[in-house]
Amino acid sequence: MITKAIIPVAGWGTRRLPITKVIEKSMLPVGNRPLVDYSVQELIKAGVTDIYMVISNVEPCQVQGFYSENLALNQYLVDRGKTDRLALAQTLPDGVTIHYTTQDPAGKYGTAVPIAMVVEEYNIDEPVLVFMGDDFIWNPDGESAAQTITKAIQSPTDSVILGVKIDQKEVSKYGVLAIEDGKLVDVVEKPSPEDAPSDIISVAKYILSPALQQEIIKYVEENDFGPEDQEYMITDPINTYIKNGGTMRVAITDGEELDGGSVEGWLHANNVVCGSKQ
Numbered sequence: 001m002i003t004k005a006i007i008p009v010a011g012w013g014t015r016r017l018p019i020t021k022v023i024e025k026s027m028l029p030v031g032n033r034p035l036v037d038y039s040v041q042e043l044i045k046a047g048v049t050d051i052y053m054v055i056s057n058v059e060p061c062q063v064q065g066f067y068s069e070n071l072a073l074n075q076y077l078v079d080r081g082k083t084d085r086l087a088l089a090q091t092l093p094d095g096v097t098i099h100y101t102t103q104d105p106a107g108k109y110g111t112a113v114p115i116a117m118v119v120e121e122y123n124i125d126e127p128v129l130v131f132m133g134d135d136f137i138w139n140p141d142g143e144s145a146a147q148t149i150t151k152a153i154q155s156p157t158d159s160v161i162l163g164v165k166i167d168q169k170e171v172s173k174y175g176v177l178a179i180e181d182g183k184l185v186d187v188v189e190k191p192s193p194e195d196a197p198s199d200i201i202s203v204a205k206y207i208l209s210p211a212l213q214q215e216i217i218k219y220v221e222e223n224d225f226g227p228e229d230q231e232y233m234i235t236d237p238i239n240t241y242i243k244n245g246g247t248m249r250v251a252i253t254d255g256e257e258l259d260g261g262s263v264e265g266w267l268h269a270n271n272v273v274c275g276s277k278q
Contacts, residue, residue, distance in 0.1 A: 001047045002127050002150055002207065008114035009036055009063050009133035010056040010103040015261055026133035027062045028260050031273040034066060035260045037091065038136035039145075043129060044096055046146035051098045052122065053133075054114035056105050063133075064100060067092050108220065110231030111204060116220040119213045127156070128213065130206045130234075137162075137203065138269075139255025140276055145205055152207075152251035159212045159241070159248040161187075162205035164257050168193050174201035175235055177250060184248040187235040200250070202235070203257045212248070215241045 013025030020028075026036035040051065055061050070089060077085050092098065101118050115130060129146065137145035145162055152160045161184055163177050171193055178186040178197035188197055208216070219237040242248055258269035 002129055003047060003049045004052065004124060004126065005043045005048045005050070005129035005131060006052045006054070006115055006118050007036065007039060007131050007133050008054045008103075008111070010054050010105065010114065011109070012056075012105060013134075013261075016263070016266075024056075024062045025260060027066065028266060030258065030260065030266070030269045034063075035136065035269075036063065036133040037066070038138075038258075039131040039133070040067075042136070042144040042146045043131065044093060046129075046144065046150055048129065048146070049096050051096065052101060052118045053098055054101045054103050054117060057102045058105075061100075067098050108225070108232055111234040112216050112220050112232040112237060115208070115213070115234065116217045119217060124213065125210050127153070127159075127210070128208050130204075130208055132204045134261050135203065135257055135259040137164075137205070137253055137255040138258045138272055138276075139253065142254055145203075145253055145255060148253045148255075149205060149207055149251045152249045154249065155247070157209050157211065157247065158207070159209045159238075159246065160207040160251050161238070161248055162203055163200040163250050163252045164203050164255075165200055165252060168196065168199045171196040171199060171201065176201055179250050182249055184238070184242060184250050186239060186242070189235070200252060203253075204234075206234075209246070211246060212238070212241045215244075215246075 009026040013020035016025055027034040053063060055063055073089055077083060101121055103114055149160050149162045172190050175187045175189050176191055176196045176198060177184055177200045178188060187202055215237040220232050258272060259265040260269060
């Protein structure tokens with residue numbers, strides 16, 4: 001069982017300005033919960049006990065506040081006879097710990113950077129789940145993304161990437177997976193529908209083996225991209241890892257990715273979740 005997970009939640013969320021001037025993107029509400037909590041709760045249900053969140057160096061941090069004990073609120077609920085709501089105020093169950101790593105928004109950025117930071121800071125040497133903090137997979141009648149991806153492991157040295165099947169006409173917006181015998185061959189960024197290797201896209205949810213973690217660290221350390229050059233994308237070291245003989249299996253979910261990165265996506269996520277009986 002994998003017991004560790006990394007969730008990057010740093011960054012300014014510039015695509016969602018002006019609301020992200022005062023609300024962290026991962027804390028935007030979907031229904032009555034913040035975006036990031038959908039991933040947190042499903043990871044916990046899958047057996048994760050240590051969650052490593054990479055936050056920005058801006059204080060106060062709303063994510064930390066949400067997952068911290070609010071003693072004043074608890075006392076208020078007791079004093080007002082609302083003890084039935086105490087469970088709702090406890091956003092983190094006993095036995096689960098969130099560790100926080102601070103990332104400077106002015107430094108290196110991209111999906112590979114927070115992973116490298118956590119692995120180095122905590123000397124992680126075991127498979128780890130990675131979920132991003134601004135989207136989640138909605139599948140109330142089936143397996144969660146965490147369940148689907150962990151079931152795909154066949155060897156302790158395996159890495160896994162989660163894929164979602166979409167309409168072929170939409171693939172040019174995404175990183176598309178080239179798959180052979182259930183294994184990832186390549187991630188092709190934003191191909192035309194005619195050139196796409198499949199209709200399965202990456203939704204930035206992974207299990208990273210220790211070997212792939214080290215490949216990510218190497219990639220971040222050995223490259224010095226300028227602030228206007230390119231991001232440190234996790235797909236680059238993944239492709240290098242595969243070309244060097246590493247195995248990354250593909251797990252395909254039948255759930256729907258709900259994304260808060262755009263207003264349209266966030267509204268759709270709220271409509272889906274609030275319209276569900278779950």
